[in-house]
Amino acid sequence: MGGIEGGRVALLDIDYHCGNGSQDIFYDSADVLTISLHADPNHQYPYFTGYADETGSGSGLGYHRNFPLPPGTDDAAYLQTLDEALTLIRNYNPQYLVLSFGADIFAGDPLGDFAITTEGFAAIGQRVAGLGLPTLIVMEGGYNTEALGQNTCAFVGKFEKVKR
Ligand SMILES: [Zn+2]
Structure with a gap:
């Protein structure tokens, strides 16, 4: 297994766009499990990567997963x-x-062209926080500046209630 001291790390990318940078960095490594949910690259940036059949290579085979999602993906489909x-x-x-x-x-x-609601952000936060893991949250995209605060708070707020 991996050579990271202190414990294994999983990286989950839920930005609308494919996490192609994280994928590229760890693609050959089993040290970090990388998973990305994002818009189907058949119709959205970055087009050349982010497909479901990209699962890692070499010793990293099986330690990367992509979940491309179609336009209009709503809360229920996303949460599933x-x-x-x-x-x-x-x-x-x-x-x-x-x-x-x-x-x-x-x-x-x-x-973007997904259909996630503010309530959806809360549900996503609830589920991710439910892993019960120490979590580093990195802020990525979000371009509706009027809703950005409430959506981010709906998500992050769920982490305050996790008991470890
Ligand atoms: Zn993005």
Whole structure:
């Protein structure tokens, strides 16, 4: 297994756009499980990567997963896919989680075409926080500036209530 001291790390990217940078960095490594939920690259940036059949290479084979989602993905569909991703993370049994948070999955985001509501952000936060892992949240996209605060608070607020 991995050579990281202090425990294994999972990285979950829920920004609207594919987490191609994180994917690229760890693609050959089993040290970090990387998972990204994002817009289908068949119709959205970055187009050349982010497909479901990209699962890592070499010793990293099986330690990367992409979940491309179609335009109009709503709370119910998103949460169903998120649950699949969270099951993979639980099975990996990491000690830490890095969460790439993008609010551009919001229904009203000018750069995205998903249909996630503010309540959806709360539900996503609830589920991710439910992993019970020490979590580093990295702020990524989110371009509806009027809704950005409430969506981010709806998500992050769920982490304050986690008991460890
Ligand atoms: Zn984005």
